[in-house]
Amino acid sequence: MLDILRRRIEERLPAPYLTHEAWLGDFRFYVDERVIVPRSFIAELLREQLGPWVEDPEAITSGLDMCTGSGCLAILMAYAFPNARIDAVDLSADALEVARRNVADYGLEEQVSLIRSDLFAALQGRRYDLILSNPPYVNASSMQTLPEEYRREPVGALASGEDGLEHVRVILREAPAHLNKGGLLVVEIGHNRDALEEAFPDLPFTWLETSAGDEHVFLLNREQLT
Numbered sequence: 001m002l003d004i005l006r007r008r009i010e011e012r013l014p015a016p017y018l019t020h021e022a023w024l025g026d027f028r029f030y031v032d033e034r035v036i037v038p039r040s041f042i043a044e045l046l047r048e049q050l051g052p053w054v055e056d057p058e059a060i061t062s063g064l065d066m067c068t069g070s071g072c073l074a075i076l077m078a079y080a081f082p083n084a085r086i087d088a089v090d091l092s093a094d095a096l097e098v099a100r101r102n103v104a105d106y107g108l109e110e111q112v113s114l115i116r117s118d119l120f121a122a123l124q125g126r127r128y129d130l131i132l133s134n135p136p137y138v139n140a141s142s143m144q145t146l147p148e149e150y151r152r153e154p155v156g157a158l159a160s161g162e163d164g165l166e167h168v169r170v171i172l173r174e175a176p177a178h179l180n181k182g183g184l185l186v187v188e189i190g191h192n193r194d195a196l197e198e199a200f201p202d203l204p205f206t207w208l209e210t211s212a213g214d215e216h217v218f219l220l221n222r223e224q225l226t
């Protein structure tokens with residue numbers, strides 16, 4: 001224990017990389033330096049099964065966790081929507097190895113499929129009732145001033161171009177082709193709400209309330225996206 005504390009302080013390693021565990025509510029996940037430490041606000045929304053936006057959780061039969069990292073949100077989605085087959089996508093083969101371990105720890109291999117893909121590139125023809133994503137969203141200037149602890153996380157899990165919107169732009173463009181009628185897109189975007197609304201003035205974003213306020217996670221349905 002003392003050794004963990006010493007390394008946390010002296011090496012400024014995030015504690016979950018030392019203990020190899022991170023928690024979202026009651027759910028424990030294995031983590032190491034191949035993945036970002038789970039902390040998505042979407043976890044809070046899944047605890048409520050995305051109500052009231054999802055009226056009947058049992059009616060959700062397909063879901064996508066885009067940019068899955070450790071697989072944490074895909075696993076929470078599988079619990080929130082027990083009738084859903086979930087695809088969990090990441091570009092990083094290393095991250096998918098961690099996700100595989102977590103999916104196996106929860107015995108969800110039948111319900112959650114791990115797919116290596118550059119965003120939607122390998123998902124042709126697949127459609128979902130619900131797409132979630134906590135993509136990279138740190139802009140270039142913030143990347144320059146990250147505290148040491150964040151620098152221990154994979155850069156590919158954080159950086160998203162000059163304005164932090166590189167990934168979300170692709171997600172907004174591609175998601176409609178991958179959503180069923182009435183399907184929902186829920187995306188976390190960090191501190192980029194103003195930049196996003198400026199970039200997409202015609203999209204009627206619904207901002208979801210989490211413990212961090214109503215600036216960080218938006219929801220759109222397929223009809224609003226098209």
Ligand SMILES: C[S@@+](CC[C@H](N)C(=O)[O-])C[C@H]1O[C@@H](n2cnc3c(N)ncnc32)[C@H](O)[C@@H]1O
Nearest residue numbers: 038040067068069090091092118119134136157
């Ligand atoms: C902010 S992390 C989120 C991880 C996890 N969903 C969570 O909430 O803890 C973003 C993830 O996106 C992945 N990623 C980055 N670029 C990607 C791309 N072009 N296509 C798919 N995944 C990508 C990274 O490898 C990383 O695992």
